[in-house]
Amino acid sequence: AQSVTQLDSQVPVFEEAPVELRCNYSSSVSVYLFWYVQYPNQGLQLLLKYLSGSTLVKGINGFEAEFNKSQTSFHLRKPSVHISDTAEYFCAVMPQNAGGTSYGKLTFGQGTILTVHP
């Protein structure tokens, strides 16, 4: 079984400030890691994902995340946020099945609401 904990339910920041959204996970099997963004009244959009290889992954809209296996963390960062980054962000994991692929089953964290103030 997998579980995901997002350590902050709300993160307020000022425009052009850096931000970090924290995510820890636990799993008895190997997993892939994801960050999704949800703008108000919309579906989920993939920001970035970690499958293997370099532990620093870059995504859309200037976001990046670092996978830390020893700490089982996958924190999301952006060096300078914009008003348009105001949204809810979800960290998620997907178990790898025996063939290295997955069944598409995602386990999500509770979500972090990022509010960017002018």
Add this chain to the structure above:
Amino acid sequence: NAGVTQTPKFQVLKTGQSMTLQCAQDMNHEYMSWYRQDPGMGLRLIHYSVGAGITDQGEVPNGYNVSRSTTEDFPLRLLSAAPSQTSVYFCASSDPGNTEAFFGQGTRLTVV
């Protein structure tokens, strides 16, 4: 290029009524899933399917039924709606070997 389409977008039900939430994808994906989103709880998996005719339960399956007769469609049925099923429901699809899940726009369901 529709992707994942969910209907309806909004629905109000009375306790005890039944309904079906529709989900269709045009990407020929093998995997499809239903999630519910509740404040402070993220998204939780209700049911999923790895292909036509194959479904299985997720984390919160009680009160919901699914079937998958075609690759494209994965309807979610509420047999007797309860206020605890008030939520936003998302359908997603993906493929083996491609880990990205594509989500629909959601169905906001209120049970009164």
